[in-house]
Amino acid sequence: MILAHDDAGDGPPLVLIHAGVCDRRMWEPQWRALTGQLRTIRCDLRGFGESPLPAESFNNADDVLRLLDMLGIDRASVVGASFGGRVALELAATWPQRVERLILLCGGWEGVDPDPELRSFAEEEDRLLDQGDVDGAVELNVQTWLGPDASDASRSLVRRMQRRAFEVQLEAGDDAVAEHRDVDPGAVEAPTLVVSGAKDFAHFRQVAATLADRIRGAEHRELDWAGHLPSLERPDLVIDLLLDHLCN
Template structure:
């Protein structure tokens, strides 16, 4: 039986957010990485929409969403998507920057969150500002490309860094994974000329993990950037109801590299916690 795909835009202060919703039942809301847009979840939409209501959206400044040069809250933007889709409580699933948004949103409006899944996630307040010695060269190349506004080169460098993994050989990840990250990153750079300023959660999440009372599922690829790997371990140790899943041969984009395993583990997580 075919399902009706709902698409549209959610009005927010100084912008509008593109979203898609399909299926019915328990709502799953997917929040993309900073080197992607909502298309990174294609395999998850196909897998989960026959059983659940699957919602994905482009965060402000990414994909088909639009913004003015304003100060804004990613948490309030997510809340606007939930309200527009008439979702009382959802499982939030976020990759990288999207994981950080999911965590911060769980802390900001816990009554709207039923469960939390993060992969290669950032964690507000975690990590050092200093660049590790082994990353000085690749990050320096990315900064130079950004300063030169060489968006094609920057997208290639970022895709190698995040898809293959820092200091991994080019082509370690499947070329399809590299290419989807590269193309989404490039389109974000050329199609989003205006930069809005995201307001950080204050106080940051690192000191508030005990407040997370919903089941938490943490995915990490051990070839990911060191701060992401350490943040995943830290969350596993400091959140009461946390499950930690590590893939030794995967980098930042767990759901793209291991979609079948990723989907299966989420199904088991939902069933085990009676969500």
């Protein structure tokens, strides 16, 4: 299966990989600016947006690589947010020759263990879903992952994207399992920008600091205003941040 995606613009190719509470619509605030300078592809990972879950196990990085092959793209820059950052990291570490530049926005990585705060969130989300309270689980995610600068429009968008993800995933059941490879950040060759939010979970701030230390030559930039989804909190500032790394 080829992931649902949009492909627009001209210039060096760029792939955008969404967060786990979102789908490819999360990049709408940056879409016009990015496609004005780059050939930009945004995709829905399986179980999000318009990409259904299969009836067997799968690997998200493999899916993104398959999409690049289908589009005839040998080498692309990659931006990943949160869970999408984990996918982007696996892509860049497993096939370093395919990634030109890499940006990880509050990315995930299992090399840093979850802390009690993050485990508490996961337990509460599971409790709400087990009780059939999808509305409650949606609101928990909106309140947890967006920082204080997020607009009402951004909160509404995350609410719609998260609800869609729950609908797709709950309907599919337990047969579809996302597998991943163990990742060595030291295998990444692309010039890398690691971004963290000062108002995010401490876990993700530690992930960012560790990745910046393990990826050769990586730059770590912490945004003092940001929560977990900076591209939806101050979209214009993130456009400048992305283009500065991707185009200079």
